Amino acid sequence: MKVILKETIEHLGIIGSEINVAKGYARNYLLPHNKAVHATAQNRKLMEKAKTKFDLQIAKEKEFAEEMAKRLDGVVLTIPAKVSEEDRLYGSVQVRDIVDGLKTKDIEIQKRMILLSEPIKELGTYKIPIRVYKDVEAEITVTIVPQ
Numbered sequence: 001m002k003v004i005l006k007e008t009i010e011h012l013g014i015i016g017s018e019i020n021v022a023k024g025y026a027r028n029y030l031l032p033h034n035k036a037v038h039a040t041a042q043n044r045k046l047m048e049k050a051k052t053k054f055d056l057q058i059a060k061e062k063e064f065a066e067e068m069a070k071r072l073d074g075v076v077l078t079i080p081a082k083v084s085e086e087d088r089l090y091g092s093v094q095v096r097d098i099v100d101g102l103k104t105k106d107i108e109i110q111k112r113m114i115l116l117s118e119p120i121k122e123l124g125t126y127k128i129p130i131r132v133y134k135d136v137e138a139e140i141t142v143t144i145v146p147q
Contacts, residue, residue, distance in 0.1 A: 001026045002039035004047050008061065009035060010112070014134070016047055016054040065133030072109075072130055072138035077101045080147040083123065092119035093144055098128065101142075120144060 001023045008014045012021070018039050021030065030036035037043045047054075079101050082090045095114045102109060115129045115137075125143045132138055 003030055003036040004039050004043055005030075005036050007035055008058070008134075010134075014058060016051060018044075062133055062136065065136040068109075069130075069132045069136050069138040072107065072132070072140055075102070075105065075107070075140040076143065077105070077140060078143045078145055080145050081123075083146045087123050087146070089121050089123070089144070092121045093142070094119045098140075098142060102140075 002018060002020050003026050004018050005013050005015055013019050026036065031038075037047075077098065079093055079097055081093060084090060095111050095116050098114055098116070099109060099111055109130065109132075113130050113132060115131055120126060120142070123144050123146065125141060128140050128142050130138045130140060
């Protein structure tokens with residue numbers, strides 16, 4: 001089913017783009033939550049008229065994301081963890097631990113922004129990429145130390 005997005009949705013597209021999604025997803029989520037409209041000729045015309053408004057909103061979102069990326073770049077986060085005698089972690093450091101550590105530095109991000117492929121299970125220093133916006137990424141340094 002073809003729909004036109006009324007807001008930017010990660011993994012789908014940016015505001016104003018026409019995409020093809022499953023009928024159930026459109027009927028049960030996108031349309032009832034007013035996140036998209038049917039891709040009809042009339043709605044296309046309305047979206048073209050609102051294109052400048054969308055372009056301004058995209059520019060604002062990107063500008064905010066770039067500011068956030070500058071703020072995140074170079075952040076060093078130290079996370080203490082329980083270790084055994086062989087310096088192996090008892091558990092692991094996960095995305096939520098990184099989010100909580102950033103909150104202590106007054107940086108609010110969502111868990112889905114952190115691109116951690118697998119939990120950290122050893123002591124050391126790691127470079128963790130954070131996707132702030134579609135094309136904007138920052139990198140923080142996470143150091144795992146014994147507690």
